[in-house]
Amino acid sequence: MKTALLVIDVQNDFCPSGALEVAGGNEIIADINQEMKKYNCVVLTQDWHPKGHSSFAMSHDGKEPFDVIEMPYGEQVLWPEHCVQGSEGANFHLKLDVDRASAVIRKGANPQIDSYSAFFENDRNTATGLDGYLKSLGIVKINLVGLATDFCVNYSAQDAANLGYEVSVLEAMCRAIDLNGSLAVARTEMRNCGVELI
Numbered sequence: 001m002k003t004a005l006l007v008i009d010v011q012n013d014f015c016p017s018g019a020l021e022v023a024g025g026n027e028i029i030a031d032i033n034q035e036m037k038k039y040n041c042v043v044l045t046q047d048w049h050p051k052g053h054s055s056f057a058m059s060h061d062g063k064e065p066f067d068v069i070e071m072p073y074g075e076q077v078l079w080p081e082h083c084v085q086g087s088e089g090a091n092f093h094l095k096l097d098v099d100r101a102s103a104v105i106r107k108g109a110n111p112q113i114d115s116y117s118a119f120f121e122n123d124r125n126t127a128t129g130l131d132g133y134l135k136s137l138g139i140v141k142i143n144l145v146g147l148a149t150d151f152c153v154n155y156s157a158q159d160a161a162n163l164g165y166e167v168s169v170l171e172a173m174c175r176a177i178d179l180n181g182s183l184a185v186a187r188t189e190m191r192n193c194g195v196e197l198i
């Protein structure tokens with residue numbers, strides 16, 4: 001069975017002292033590097049926003065980070081400015097063994113739409129091309145690791161399951177933002193889609 005490892009957003013801004021730091025985000029990197037050695041197909045995602053992106057609180061008058069607003073495609077959490085294209089914060093963490101990856105999917109470049117998932121923007125309709133890439137390689141199973149469990153890992157895992165892949169999230173190699181209980185909600189959502197949490 002052909003399995004791919006999908007490494008979600010292990011970037012400086014999601015690691016301690018980053019703009020949108022995820023607690024313990026750097027603790028998972030050594031294990032992810034080891035895990036990558038088991039796969040012929042490793043894909044990294046990179047959150048990659050233009051300056052002034054609509055997911056940034058600073059792009060909305062009177063809004064603070066972690067406020068929630070209504071967008072044409074649904075609810076949107078507003079974030080501190082993070083992962084701006086070409087910035088140090090958008091770079092992969094220096095310790096991540098990026099050389100093992102066969103592809104890097106950049107997401108979140110559309111100024112109007114956020115993109116948590118490696119497969120679709122948050123309108124749940126605009127594709128990144130990753131599904132075609134994996135299917136053309138004959139991949140049937142996807143294991144996910146990275147940041148953050150309750151946002152980008154969660155959305156990617158759900159989309160992968162809905163696209164027909166067998167999906168596992170390796171939770172020891174993930175860390176969560178956990179905004180108002182979002183981790184518990186995400187775990188339930190993933191399980192309801194048939195995602196295995198390991």
Ligand code: VGL
Nearest residue numbers: 009047079147148151152
């Ligand atoms: C992420 C919030 C905003 C993530 C990305 O990688 O989980 N979260 N952009």
Ligand code: ZN
Nearest residue numbers: 047082083108
């Ligand atoms: Zn983002």
